[in-house]
Amino acid sequence: MLGIALVMAVIAGSFASMGAWLVLPFSGAEWVLLAYCFRLGLRNCRIREVITITETLVQLERGYGTPEQIYRFQRAWVALDWTESPIKGYPSRLSFRSHGKEIEIGRFLAEPERAALASELRKILFDSK
Template identity: 30%
Template sequence: MPGAGIPLLSAEPEFCVVSRRNDSLGSRWRWRVYASLCILSLGLALGFAALGAWMVLPYSALEMAVLYLAFRWIERHAADWERISVCGDRVIVERERAGTRTRREFNRYWTRVEVEEDAFNHSSRLKLWFAGQGVSFGDELPAGKRAIVARDLRRLLAAR
């Protein structure tokens, strides 16, 4: 559900964008898929072990351990979000990563918006600069949407 788990802003913002990864599978199905893979892989390995070829089993267990770590990482970051909002003279960037929430506030008049075109990685990155410090935003947004956010934000900051 969009916006679920994200705290409300204290004041009505002039501009607000929330960026979050689309958790297309969901926690319950994620572990069901994992269980199905465990049953398949470990079941085969146990079958071979019963026939005397027990060396399949450690590889299968190792593989399932790596898959568990991968799914666990996805699970920990499934609820990650970040929000950029402009309220009065403040630009607020909040984000939650693996349950840890951070908040940065910038002076609206001294904040610069840049889009780093990364030819190396064929991608772009939206970045806010304030007093020599940069903070990126919108890595989970589609490229087109990120460009629109950058354009709107730049107009808004330049309007004052």
């Protein structure tokens, strides 16, 4: 970010030296917005979901780096729900459902990764019983 700021400052400074001084505050505002978006992207890269499946329990831990939310389902009652989007280009939805509670999983995954996760979860949850 420092390198980008330096390049932006040189460009804005050269325009300001030619009399276009109004470029400076807009260049600064642009850098602040870029830094905010960069920070937001880095934060979203730290999203974690850990699914633990035992003989009697399905547990989902979700958070940024460390678990912030923990959801538990009885394995015998859990359903894996895969919903394709009716609108082309929009992501599908994969979720655990049990007793009226539904928790979406894998929101941050690409479509092929979400499909692979659904397939693997089906094998583990339902084929091994």
